[in-house]
Amino acid sequence: MYAKKLTINKGVDNVILFEFVNQDQKPVNITGSDLMFRLINLPGDVQLLEKPMVILNSVTGRAKVTLLAAETTELPTEPASYSIDRTSGNLTEAVFVNAQAQARADVDIQDSVLPEFVPSHTVTIPTIYGPEIYLNPVNAGNYPDWALNPPSIGNTTPNPERYTSHVPTVGASQTTFQLTMDHFTGNVKAQAAENYESIWYDVSNINTYLNRTGQDYINVLGYHPLLRLAINSYSGAEIVSMATANATVANGVVTGITVVNSGNGYLAPPKVSIIGFGAGAVAEAEISDGIVSAINVIEGGTGYVPGPANPNQAVQVVISTGAIVDILSR
Numbered sequence: 001m002y003a004k005k006l007t008i009n010k011g012v013d014n015v016i017l018f019e020f021v022n023q024d025q026k027p028v029n030i031t032g033s034d035l036m037f038r039l040i041n042l043p044g045d046v047q048l049l050e051k052p053m054v055i056l057n058s059v060t061g062r063a064k065v066t067l068l069a070a071e072t073t074e075l076p077t078e079p080a081s082y083s084i085d086r087t088s089g090n091l092t093e094a095v096f097v098n099a100q101a102q103a104r105a106d107v108d109i110q111d112s113v114l115p116e117f118v119p120s121h122t123v124t125i126p127t128i129y130g131p132e133i134y135l136n137p138v139n140a141g142n143y144p145d146w147a148l149n150p151p152s153i154g155n156t157t158p159n160p161e162r163y164t165s166h167v168p169t170v171g172a173s174q175t176t177f178q179l180t181m182d183h184f185t186g187n188v189k190a191q192a193a194e195n196y197e198s199i200w201y202d203v204s205n206i207n208t209y210l211n212r213t214g215q216d217y218i219n220v221l222g223y224h225p226l227l228r229l230a231i232n233s234y235s236g237a238e239i240v241s242m243a244t245a246n247a248t249v250a251n252g253v254v255t256g257i258t259v260v261n262s263g264n265g266y267l268a269p270p271k272v273s274i275i276g277f278g279a280g281a282v283a284e285a286e287i288s289d290g291i292v293s294a295i296n297v298i299e300g301g302t303g304y305v306p307g308p309a310n311p312n313q314a315v316q317v318v319i320s321t322g323a324i325v326d327i328l329s330r
Contacts, residue, residue, distance in 0.1 A: 006082060006107040008039075010072045018053070018084070020061035020095070031058040034087040035095075037065040039107065042079050049075065053084070077111045123177070123229070123327035124165035164229040166196070167329045175227055177218040177329050183271035183322030184212050186233040192224035200228070210268035211322065227329070233321050241265075242319065243285075243292040247274065249314040253300040254281040257317055262291040271322040276315035278304030285319065292319065 008014050016037075020028040035053035040046065049071060056062040081104045084095040094103035169175050179188065190204035203220050220227060243263030248256040254274060263270075266287045272295055274281040281301030286294045295317075304314045 005105070008067060008072060008075070008107060008109045009112055010075060010077065010109065012069050012072075014067040014072065015064060016067070017056075017062070017064045020063070027059070028061040029059055030055060030061050030063065030086070032088055033058075035063055036085050036087070038083045038085075039075070040081045040083060040104065041076070042081060044081065044104070048080060072109075075109050077109055080107050080109055081105065082107045120178070120328040120330040121167065123167060123329050125231075125324055125327055161230055161232045163191075164231070164327060167227040169224055169227060173221070173223055175220045175224075175329060177220075177229060177327060179216050179218065179324055180326035181209060181212045181214060181216070181322065182325050184209050184324055185266075185268045185270070185321040186231060186324075188218065188232075188324070189230050190218055190220045191228050191230050192220070193226045193228075195225060198226075200230075202230075203227070211271075213322075229327065231324065243270065245272075245292075245295055245317040245319060247315045247317050249304050252278060252303045252305060252314075254278075254283070254297055254304060254315060255300060257283055257295040257297055259292055259295055262293065263319070264291055266290050266292065266321075268321075270319050273318040273320065274301070274315050275318055276304050276313075277307045278302060278315065281315070283317075 006016060020030055022028055033055070035055065037051050037053050038047060039049040041048055049067070051065055051067065051071075053063045053065045056064055082097065083104045084097055086093055086095055096103060097105040167175065177190065186209060188207045188209070189202055191200040192203045193200045203222070203224060204218055207216070207218060209216070218229070241261060241264045243259065243266075244261040245257050245259045247254050248258070257272070267290070269285040269287050270292065272283040272285050274283060278301050280299055281297070281304065282299040283295050283297050285292050286296065306312060306314050
């Protein structure tokens with residue numbers, strides 16, 4: 001049999017053809033033989049895979065083994081060995097698969113088709129009031145160290161630029177951030193630094209999102225010791241006044257929402273959240289010339305009743321520029 005080094009590509013079907021010959025390079029008749037292909041790690045102490053071979057032509061000594069894609073995904077990406085044994089009647093013998101008349105030969109298991117799995121890492125998202133901007137912030141004077149300037153109390157100024165947790169790249173030539181957004185309006189860019197005391201610098205374009213819901217990806221090419229994302233709400237436009245609104249509730253159902261303050265400076269319709277002892281209410285905002293012109297109730301929901309903390313109010317309408325609810329990196 002030939003002694004060519006084999007290559008197994010992970011993640012695809014591998015069809016490997018063999019031809020059995022004698023010392024004179026003449027075909028060996030393998031009629032009545034059962035052939036078994038085995039994949040063994042390089043030290044020779046672990047069998048990685050075993051599979052029967054299929055005879056294509058007994059007289060000319062031709063056979064094949066097919067390693068299916070699903071059978072290769074868990075194989076280690078490393079050099080290994082393979083062997084073949086032949087059973088005919090009561091006799092089981094090793095097939096010399098090496099040019100030096102040995103029963104084991106070389107094979108490379110490669111990720112050239114299916115890349116090696118790299119797990120994603122959760123990136124911490126900085127917030128002041130939680131994932132939303134709520135009307136009544138708690139302990140708003142206790143600001144984390146990522147805030148450039150502490151925001152004013154209430155709804156009259158936008159969030160400062162905020163930074164995610166640091167992402168060590170461990171020598172990677174490309175890092176990808178996956179962002180999951182909920183009606184988010186804002187700017188996001190990647191930044192890098194040489195160490196934890198260095199000045200951070202931009203390593204990606206500014207990604208602008210307007211009322212974006214769903215996922216997006218930011219790729220950073222090249223190796224950087226540390227990475228992070230810089231997040232700026234409102235796409236950099238200063239909102240002079242945040243909009244406010246009140247809801248009307250009848251029999252536990254939100255029947256309408258009235259804009260109390262239209263706000264100013266909106267680049268996209270803001271997110272409208274309906275908070276209270278109930279569920280299912282959905283509303284959408286409309287803007288005109290940067291102000292909230294109307295809020296339409298899409299679903300009224302059910303079960304909205306006044307709570308013990310505020311017996312005169314069944315729901316609270318929160319208007320925000322959305323949020324980035326999840327960030328992964330790999």
